[in-house]
Amino acid sequence: MKKLKYLSLALITALFLTSCESDLETAPTNQANEAEVFKTAESAETVINGTWAKFNDDGPTYANIGYSTVLRTSDAMGSDVAVLTNKYGFPGAYAFTDLVNNTGSRPLYIWNSLYSVINNMNNVIARIDAAEGTQEKKDQVKGQAKALRAFCYLNLASFYQFSYLKDKNALTAPIYTEPTTTSSVGKKKASLEEIYTLVKSDLKDADLLLQNYSRNNKDKIDRSVVNGLLARAYLNTGEWTKAAASAKIARNGYALMTAEKYKDGFNDISNGEWIWGHGQTQEQSGESYAFHFLDVSSSGSYYYSFMADPYFKDLFDTNDIRYSLFSWDGNPGREGLLRYAKFKFKANLIADIVFMRAAEMYLIEAEAEARNGNVSNAVGVLNQLKLARNANPYAGSMAQNEVIKEVLIERRKELFGEGFSLSDIIRTQGTVVRKPFTNTSGQAIQVQITTPDGIVKTVNGRGHTIFAFPDQSAFTANSRYYLFSIPQKEIENNPNL
Secondary structure, three states, rough: OOOOOOOOHHHHOOOOEEEEEHOOOOOOOHHHHHHHHHHHHHHHHHHHHHHHHHHHHHOEEEEOOHHHHHHHHHOOEEEEEEEEOOOOOOOHHOOOOOOOOOOOOOHHHHHHHHHHHHHHHHHHHHHHOEEEOHHHHHHHHHHHHHHHHHHHHHHHHHHHOOOOOOOOEEEEEEEOOOOOOOOOOOOOOEEHHHHHHHHHHHHHHHHHHHHOOOOOOOOOHHHHHHHHHHHHHHHHOOHHHHHHHHHHHHHHHOOOOOOOHHHHOOOOOOOOOOEEEOOOOOOOOHHHHHHHHHHOOOOOOOOOOOOOOHHHHOOOOOOOOOOEEEEEEEOOOOOOEEEEOOOOOOOOOOOOOOEEEEHHHHHHHHHHHHOOOOOOHHHHHHHHHHHOOOOOOOOOOOHHHHHHHHHHHHHHHHHHOOOOHHHHHOOOOOOOOOOOOOOOOOOEEEEEEEEOOOEEEEEEEEEEOOOOEEEEEEEOOOOOHHHHHHHHHHHHHOOOO
């Protein structure tokens, strides 16, 4: 992994967290004057660019590189990824021991990363109006800063507390809207309602500020991304009509990819369905390391640890293009594991990271319509996605609960490996479901594999290995084990928590 340094982030990240001096690379790499950084709107934009790059490509370990850490953790803690517990990276997340341990490195890294971005965006928002430049440029910079701040708070609301629909007044995490320094006094926890109020306000502001902005690459935030984030926020808070409307706006101009395109490896930001992502190059490729966990079929992948639960395969129609991505592994040490070859490295072991696709917006729209009682509309939208995947259209019960259930299953199928597993469980007040891959007699189910030298043989199929929480209690809804913990260092140094 290449170590990256960004003047803009290093210059102004002086967060109140005492731990960040040792856990994040925040020492200035160039002692440029802050006044110069914020002198013009163009120079202020470098703060956003540098923050975004560091947020994605930097990290203290190979298991904690960039925002992908959040996404990989979310999927490892869900139902459909059977993480290999003897592989580096995410066994602790899979076993629900990582995030509940507030003295561990992963909770500290995620918390610091989110609040470092928030602090940088607070600096941009506070200073951009006084910068030199056209109003259009200043609006663009402020709009992107507000959207990125909202994105971080949306993550805090999604992973650090139970569903808004369970208790919107539940205390979650502090809100900071002004720049902080190492001498700033930490704030108390805000409620989910307060956090979502800020998220939606920031995003609505960004939607107006970016109305004349046309981006030059999908790393940038534009109105499509903003409306996609609004759709997520409205879905979380149960504002179904608004969620459906925002999802429609977000996906406008982003056609669902063809069935054959689905097999290309989910590695290229130029894919016409991708709304937002993070591109990788040979020179800037830190976050590509995430593919070593996701890619279970390429020979150069180190860990191939995100195998699929064999029962997950049963959710797909056999004619579904996604079904063709499954295969039983025949390699030594991996015999009988189920590969789901959705993610594949490009040449030279790099791969772009997807953060938002049109398919997600179809699913948000379908779920929101169903929860709003418009089941016919929901099924119509859902079947557009199914048709694009060569799957059978939904023709089951039109009862509201059944349609909602079908949409949630489709979310699992379509968004596998993209970071939605745990956040969906939390927001729907659902539960992790894992069971041994055995028959009614308790014996391992046999599967047929092909070894590298072409020998076909029958072996025991392998799936999940963790079936309970660390205290050996059964998986259940609204468990404390689902929530990300606030780091002990932050608790010790913020008297108001």
